[in-house]
Structures are given as C-alpha cells and as structure tokens.
Amino acid sequence: xxxxxxxxxxxxxxxxxxxxxxxxxxxxxxxxxxxxxxxxxxxxxxxxxxxxxxxxxxxxxxxxxxxxxxxxxxxxxxxxxxxxxxxxxxxxxxxxxxxxxxxxxxxxxxxxxxxxxxxxxxxxxxxxxxxxxxxxxxxxxxxxx
Amino acid sequence: xxxxxxxxxxxxxxxxxxxxxxxxxxxxxxxxxxxxxxxxxxxxxxxxxxxxxxxxxxxxxxxxxxxxxxxxxxxxxxxxxxxxxxxxxxxxxxxxxxxxxxxxxxxxxxxxxxxxxxxxxxxxxxxxxxxxxxxxxxxxxxxxxxxxxxxxxxxxxxxxxxxxxxxxxxxxxxxxxxxxxxxxxxxxxxx
Numbered sequence: 359x360x361x362x363x364x365x366x367x368x369x370x371x372x373x374x375x376x377x378x379x380x381x382x383x384x385x386x387x388x389x390x391x392x393x394x395x396x397x398x399x400x401x402x403x404x405x406x407x408x409x410x411x412x413x414x415x416x417x418x419x420x421x422x423x424x425x426x427x428x429x430x431x432x433x434x435x436x437x438x439x440x441x442x443x444x445x446x447x448x449x450x451x452x453x454x455x456x457x458x459x460x461x462x463x464x465x466x467x468x469x470x471x472x473x474x475x476x477x478x479x480x481x482x483x484x485x486x487x488x489x490x491x492x493x494x495x496x497x498x499x500x501x502x503x
Numbered sequence: 504x505x506x507x508x509x510x511x512x513x514x515x516x517x518x519x520x521x522x523x524x525x526x527x528x529x530x531x532x533x534x535x536x537x538x539x540x541x542x543x544x545x546x547x548x549x550x551x552x553x554x555x556x557x558x559x560x561x562x563x564x565x566x567x568x569x570x571x572x573x574x575x576x577x578x579x580x581x582x583x584x585x586x587x588x589x590x591x592x593x594x595x596x597x598x599x600x601x602x603x604x605x606x607x608x609x610x611x612x613x614x615x616x617x618x619x620x621x622x623x624x625x626x627x628x629x630x631x632x633x634x635x636x637x638x639x640x641x642x643x644x645x646x647x648x649x650x651x652x653x654x655x656x657x658x659x660x661x662x663x664x665x666x667x668x669x670x671x672x673x674x675x676x677x678x679x680x681x682x683x684x685x686x687x688x689x690x691x692x693x694x
Contacts, residue, residue: 369672373646375653398679401686405628406647411535417548418526421555428556 359385361392368396372403507571515563522562525571526555532649533579539648540583540640542629550586554579573659580641580660587633624685631681639674642667 359367364385370376386393505524513521533554537547557578565574632640642660645651651659657667679686 366672369675370668373653373671374650398686399675402675402678402682403647405624405682406539406644408535408539408648411531411538413527413531414534417530417534417551418523421526421530421552422523424552424556425559428560 361385361389364389364392365395368392369399372396372399511562511565511571522559525558525575529572529575530555533575536576536579536644536648537583539644540580540632541586542625542632546586550582551579554582557582576645576659580645584637584641624682627682627685628678631678634681635674635677639670639677642671643674643678646671 359381364382367376367379367382368386371378371382386396507525507528510521510525514525530551534547534551537550537554538544541547541550554575558575561578565571632644635643638660642656642662645656645659646653653664653668653671656662656671657664660667662670
C-alpha cells in the first residue's frame with residue numbers, strides 16, 4: 359500500500375467512515391511518517407473538540423424574549439408606516455407639483471427672453487440696412503477680400 | 504417524536520409552539536457548533552439565538568424539498584462566519600484566562616507550566632481556525648465538533664461527498680502545519 363492511499367484510508371478510519379484494513383495496519387506499523395500523521399489526526403481532533411452541550415431550558419426563555427422584542431419593533435414600524443405613508447405621499451405630490459409649476463414659470467420666462475432677443479436683433483438689422491442705404495453701400499456687390 | 508416537517512407545517516399554520524419544539528430539539532447542537540467555530544461560549548450563545556431568530560423569520564421561504572435540519576445548520580454556518588468576519592482575526596480573540604478555562608473544561612486538568620502551554624495552544628488554534636477559508640472551516644468543524652458524516656456534510660453544504668472529504672483533509676493539513684511547533688513542544692514535555 360502506498361503512503362497516499364494509506365493516509366486517505368487512515369483519515370477515513372479516524373472519521374469513522376472506513377473499515378480498518380489489515381493492509382492499512384501493516385503499512386502504519388512499517389511507515390513512521392504515516393503513523394505520525396495518523397497520530398496527528400488524533401491530536402488535532404482533541405484540540406478542536408468542545409464539550410458536548412446539554413439542553414438548556416433557559417435558551418428557549420431567552421429566545422422567546424428576543425422573538426417578542428422583534429415582534430414589538432415590527433409592530434412599531436407597522437404603526438408608523440400606516441400613519442406616515444399617506445403624509446409621505448402627500449408631500450411627494452406637493453413637491454412634484456411645485457417643481458412642475460416652477461418649470462412652467464421659468465419656461466414662460468425663457469419664451470419672453472427669446473421674444474425680446476428676436477425684437478432686439480430685428481432692430482439692429484433694420485438699422486444696418488438704413489446705414490447701408492445712407493452710405494451708398496451694396497453689401498451684395500462688394501468684392502470678396 | 505414529531506418529524507421536523509410536521510412541526511414546520513404546524514408553525515406555518517400559526518402554531519408558535521411548533522417552532523419552540525424545533526428550538527428545543529436543535530439548540531444544544533447549534534450552540535455546540537457555534538462554540539467550536541468561534542471558540543467562545545458566550546458569543547456562541549448569541550449566535551445560536553440569532554440563528555433561531557433568522558429561522559423564525561424566514562421559515563416561510565423553506566422549500567418543500569429542503570430538510571429543516573440542513574437549512575438550520577446552513578444558517579448557523581453563515582451566522583458564525585459573519586461573526587468571525589465581524590471581529591476579525593486579531594480583535595476580540597479569547598483572553599488567556601478564557602482559553603485556560605475552556606481547555607480545562609474540554610480536557611482533564613493539567614498542572615504547572617502546562618496550563619500556560621494549553622492557553623497558548625488555544626490562542627493559536629483560534630487564530631489558525633479564523634485563517635482557514637470558509638469552505639474548509641465549516642466542513643472541518645461540522646465533522647470535528649458535531650461528528651457529522653461526509654455524506655451529511657456534503658448534503659448540508661450542497662457539495663459532492665468527495666469535495667467535502669478533500670476540503671476537510673486540506674483544512675487539517677493547514678492547521679497541522681501552522682500548529683506543528685506546538686505539537687513538538689508537547690512531545691518534548693511528555694515524560
């Protein structure tokens with residue numbers, strides 16, 4: 359039996375999931391490295407062991423307290439939700455209406471600004487045409503530079 | 504004894520006492536597992552309570568084909584992992600006195616300077632366990648602390664049996680290599 363196989367079997371035996379084969383026993387008798395690893399498994403298990411816990415009647419008492427606290431806080435949240443949700447909806451609607459109104463007002467302002475701008479530009483253009491006539495300039499016939 | 508499925512169904516129908524029967528049935532093992540995972544009995548108690556509270560709140564999500572026991576232990580594994588991650592590897596490790604108490608409780612009393620050595624082993628073990636990946640720590644402790652079979656562990660964690668076995672093996676190799684010097688120290692002390 360090779361060491362890798364022996365170690366895998368020894369681990370399974372240690373875990374109570376493999377038969378103790380004579381072949382394994384013979385290998386462990388002869389191979390000190392595998393024997394050491396087998397002993398180390400026992401050592402590690404002893405380190406990892408914790409005391410077996412007995413049933414604790416007080417555990418259920420403590421669980422009930424925490425469960426009831428949980429229920430209590432859940433009920434409080436439900437109470438708040440029933441009262442606050444309508445208020446929140448109303449506040450959200452109010453905010454939406456305010457924003458829309460604001461947008462409408464600023465939209466009207468922008469339209470007024472645009473009209474003023476168009477009026478202003480028309481005034482400048484008219485002045486330019488008059489100036490041209492007065493100076494005898496014809497923009498369309500001026501040579502390109 | 505009523506099967507778990509019957510108690511789960513009764514609870515979902517509104518019978519609170521049915522869930523309490525499940526608590527009574529599993530609380531000792533869940534506490535023991537949490538103790539083995541976190542190496543502190545007081546913290547294990549809190550984590551066990553959290554486990555049952557989460558199960559209480561989420562039991563309506565348990566599928567018909569899923570066993571309550573496996574589902575409960577998965578919650579316990581995740582809660583323990585979260586607690587360990589919360590405190591970190593360095594912070595909130597058990598003190599020397601706490602470890603000495605735990606070592607004396609788990610094994611026959613030792614004398615003189617061997618008490619100090621036992622405390623050192625406990626601290627190093629806690630540290631090394633916290634350093635294992637979750638997918639090695641959980642199956643190792645389900646095996647070592649609760650004595651579950653490879654098949655039960657694989658079923659609980661949703662792995663093939665071979666995967667569970669390999670991960671347990673790797674966890675042991677890693678722990679052994681990190682704690683090897685302590686093993687040698689113990690062997691030197693032995694008469």
